[in-house]
Amino acid sequence: MRPGPRRKDARRNQQALLDAAATVFVASGVEAPVRDIAAEAGVGMGTIYRHFPTRADLIVAVYRHQVDACAEAGPALLASSRTPYAALEQWIDQFVDFLVTKHGLAGVLQSDNSGFEALHAYFLDRLVPVCGELLDAAVESGEVRRDLADLGGLQLMRGVGNLCVGASNDPSYDARRLVAVLIAGLRRPAG
Amino acid sequence: MRPGPRRKDARRNQQALLDAAATVFVASGVEAPVRDIAAEAGVGMGTIYRHFPTRADLIVAVYRHQVDACAEAGPALLASSRTPYAALEQWIDQFVDFLVTKHGLAGVLQSDNSGFEALHAYFLDRLVPVCGELLDAAVESGEVRRDLADLGGLQLMRGVGNLCVGASNDPSYDARRLVAVLIAGLRRPAG
Amino acid sequence: MRPGPRRKDARRNQQALLDAAATVFVASGVEAPVRDIAAEAGVGMGTIYRHFPTRADLIVAVYRHQVDACAEAGPALLASSRTPYAALEQWIDQFVDFLVTKHGLAGVLQSDNSGFEALHAYFLDRLVPVCGELLDAAVESGEVRRDLADLGGLQLMRGVGNLCVGASNDPSYDARRLVAVLIAGLRRPAG
Amino acid sequence: MRPGPRRKDARRNQQALLDAAATVFVASGVEAPVRDIAAEAGVGMGTIYRHFPTRADLIVAVYRHQVDACAEAGPALLASSRTPYAALEQWIDQFVDFLVTKHGLAGVLQSDNSGFEALHAYFLDRLVPVCGELLDAAVESGEVRRDLADLGGLQLMRGVGNLCVGASNDPSYDARRLVAVLIAGLRRPAG
DNA sequence: AATGAATGAGCATTCATTCAT
DNA sequence: AATGAATGAATGCTCATTCAT
Known part of the structure; x- marks a missing residue:
């Protein structure tokens, strides 16, 4: 599945673009100029627009694998962990690992900038339900405060995401530790 | 101290600018075009640059009073509250109130965008020590986990600040509640 | 003559392109993006360039039949009409009918945009002599002012063509009526 | 009236822009790139946008004087000419003189391209009533066919304008002569 | 001191044309 | 022969910052 474009050169370019975008995103954030990404990939700008009509499409594509992996990890952790809360902790850990290595991604995820709707949609569609289930399970098991039952996966994820904003830049800021406090x-x- | 410019019209302009900036910041965020702020204040753009060479200077000036009030509230709360932890809670509450009413401010505070250094510096110089003292006291009193003694006021503040990013835009996101969870x-x- | 390409699929494509171009020209004008025409025809863009190296070639091909019909109508009308002037009137009518139903064609015909030379050439080669003969005949018959004998078919046609510019878009502009006034x-x- | 900007340099630039635009319009048509006009005027592009937010504003400004002169000539000619039809003839002559010296202007006037609405509006507001009055007067005087009474100033002007399309480029096309035929x-x- | 006009780098986006497959 | 991916020049527009007035 997802075989990508038919032609070999197109596939090569698509991959080059994903790699280049990942690199540039790390260096300059996900709002880096289109030109820079094209240059890094060694392709023309038009090629980016052909493969990824909007910036959000590109970002989604760059991170799709990792988002999917994160989404799939949720049920697995719930099944394998000692308790639902432990599963939630581990899942959040994984999510944070993902975010803190993506310069600026957390920021864009919070952005209300229209044009990132596809990005928001993808992240939320995939991850919010997973996060919500883990949270619910941990409430049911009595490990998490009942009054937080209505917090919801979305708010929890946004909180975690927010705690990761800027984490890539500043080594003195330990997003993982703060997330652990939040959890x-x-x-x-x-007692 | 801070008597401001000598000439009366210069002082008047400075105040007009602060008021205008506060208004525009609320409406369009702290990254609003300089021109808009000048227009709101009814002055030329050059005047802004004369009074506030960098955007950060302007932001600092706009929020100085409130930052100062927040800084001064720390010792007072410590003296008047039942316990250091209660003081910390209340102080954080006040800080959050400040941030969530300032569209985009939390975002800029996290931004690694050079040019906001003065802004960072001011906020941190004034507030970090206060926050650190409250945290230390709550550690001392045994209310806060000893292993968080080295978290530091800076990290705690950045965490709280991050949780407030985007809170002004989206009513479905309750920054106060998440901060409460963090605290x-x-x-x-x-037990 | 004009047997077209040898291979059957090439001939099929050529016809598909002509049909598609006619459709797109009506909808978006004769300067519509190449890609759109290719898409409408269901062929690749390269195929257009193979068959019609320049846009003008395509336009000429699209309208060749109608231009030819118009050219052939001239002598016929001259033979069958009551007077040369009546023949001229009818022939111009036919020419106007052709132009006003072709969105943007009249405009391109006037355009000095190099690249349309082939288009100009074809139209003029085929139609100017016809128009000129009709005009001459009407001068000879005494119906048309003698001082316009040297106006020439070309100028008359350009005038008529110009009067048709924009006629397809705006129903409040009645090109036929103005042409009638001109004639x-x-x-x-x-007297 | 219309003193233009207060500052001397701004006035100088505004005039430089009008001159440059007139020059570039002649050379490359009224749709010439903004950059070219700026370069010709020796100013930055931003300066164009400051003075003339839309292209139509610039075009209107470039031709305002001449349009106004044309509008004002109508009543004067009606008063001074031997007959209303003679006045119409002379007025149309003046209008044609204006158009044929403006490369591409006639074309843009016909363009349905939104963004030129201000331009259309100005030309039509100023000239259509004048043309209409001259036409009406010539109908009243019995010189013009009664069945053309409802043609209207707008259609007549569009016809004349259309006859002038492309006239600047091609010396073999005599727009004035064709307009004379139309009139x-x-x-x-x-009889 | 104040003004606001001018600058021009920076960015997104389109589309004709070429050419690898 | 056909395809359609790739190219990149061209263009419009914004806005931070400078500096003549």
Whole structure:
């Protein structure tokens, strides 16, 4: 599936674009100029527009594999972990790993800039349900405070995502640690 | 201190600019075009540059009073609250109130965009020590986990700030609630 | 003559292109993007360039039949009409009918845009002599002012063509009526 | 009136732009790239946008004087000419003189391209009523065919304008002569 | 001191034309 | 022969910043 374009050169270019975009996104953020990405890929600008009509399409394509992997990890963790809360912790860890290595991605995810709707849509469609299920399960198991049952996967993810904004730039900011605190804050106080 | 410019008209302009910037920042975010701010203030663009050479200077000036108030609230809360943790909670509340009413401010605070260094510097110089003291006191009092003693005021503030990114735009995102969860996560598990 | 390409599929494509171009020309004008025409025809863009190296070639080919019909109508009308002037009137009518139903064609005909030379050439080669003969005959018959004998078929045709510019778009502009006035202006004042 | 910008350099630039635009319009038509006009004027592109936010604004400004002169000539000619038809003839002559010296202007006037609405509006607002009055007067005087009473100033002007399309490029095309034929066609056949 | 006109780099986007497949 | 992917010049437009007035 997803065989991509038929022609060999087109496939090669598409891959070159994905690689180039990933590189440039890391260096300059996901809002880097189209020209830069084209140059990095060694293709003309038109080629980007052919393969990825909007910037969001490109971003989605660049991160699709990782988003999919993250989405699929949710049920697996729920099945294999000791408790639902442990599964949630691990899943969030994975999500954070993903975000902090993507310069500026967290920022764009929060952006209300129209034109990123496809991006939002993809991330949310794939991940919010997974996150929501893990959260619900952890509420059911009594590990997470009942009053947070209505927080929802979306808000939790946005919170986690926000905590990761800017994390790639500044080594003094430890997004993982803060996320861990946030997740700890979900817990029902013992005793 | 800070007597401002000598001439009366210059002082008047400075105030007009601060008011105008505050208005425009709310409406269009802190990255609004310089021209818009000048127009709102009824002055020329050159005047902005004279008074506030960089955008960060303007932002700092616009929010100086509120930042100062926030800074001064820290010791007061520590003195008046039942416990250091309660003081920390209240102080964070106040900080969040400040951020979520400033469209885009939280975003700029995280931005690694050079040119906002003065802004970062001011916020951090004023608020980080206060936040750090509250956190330390709450660690000392045993309310906050000892292993978070080295988290530091800066990281905590950045975390809180990040959670507020985009909160002004989207009513479905409740930054205050997520911050509350984060602060709850600082607590030593009871029992 | 004009047997077209040897291979059957090439001939089929050529016809598909002519049909597609006619359709797209009506919808979007004769300067429509090549890609659109190719898409309408269901062929690749390269195929257009193979069959019709320049846009003008394509336009000429699309309208060849009608231009030819118009050219052939001239002598016929001259033979069958009551007077040469009547023949001229009818022939111009036919020419106008042709132009006003071709969105943008009249405009391109006037365009000095190099690249349309082939188009100009074809139209003029075929039609100017016909128009000229009709005009001459009407001068000879005394119906048209003698001082217009040297106007020539070319100028008359360009005038008529110009009067048709934009006629397809705007229903409030009645090209036929204005052309009729122009042709009436050729007449020798009675009495 | 119309003193233009206050500052001397701004006035100088505005005039430079009008001159440059007139020059470039003649050389490359009224759709010439903004960059070219700016270069010809020796100013930055932003300066064009400041003075003339849309292309139509620039075109109108370039030709305003001449359009106004043309509009004002109508009543004067009606008063001074021997007959209304003679006034119409002379007025049309003046209008044609204007158009044929403006490369591409006649074309744009016919263009249905949105973005030229301001241009259309100005030309039509100023000239159509004048043309209409002259036409009406010539109908009243019995010089022009009564059945053309409802032709209207707009259609007549569009016809004349169309006859001028491309006249600047091609010396073999005599727009003035064809317009004269058209106007002759308005006449009531003598006898 | 204030003004706001001018600058021009920067960016997105389109589309005719070429040429590898 | 056909395809359609790739190219990249061309163009419009914005806005931070400078500087003549």
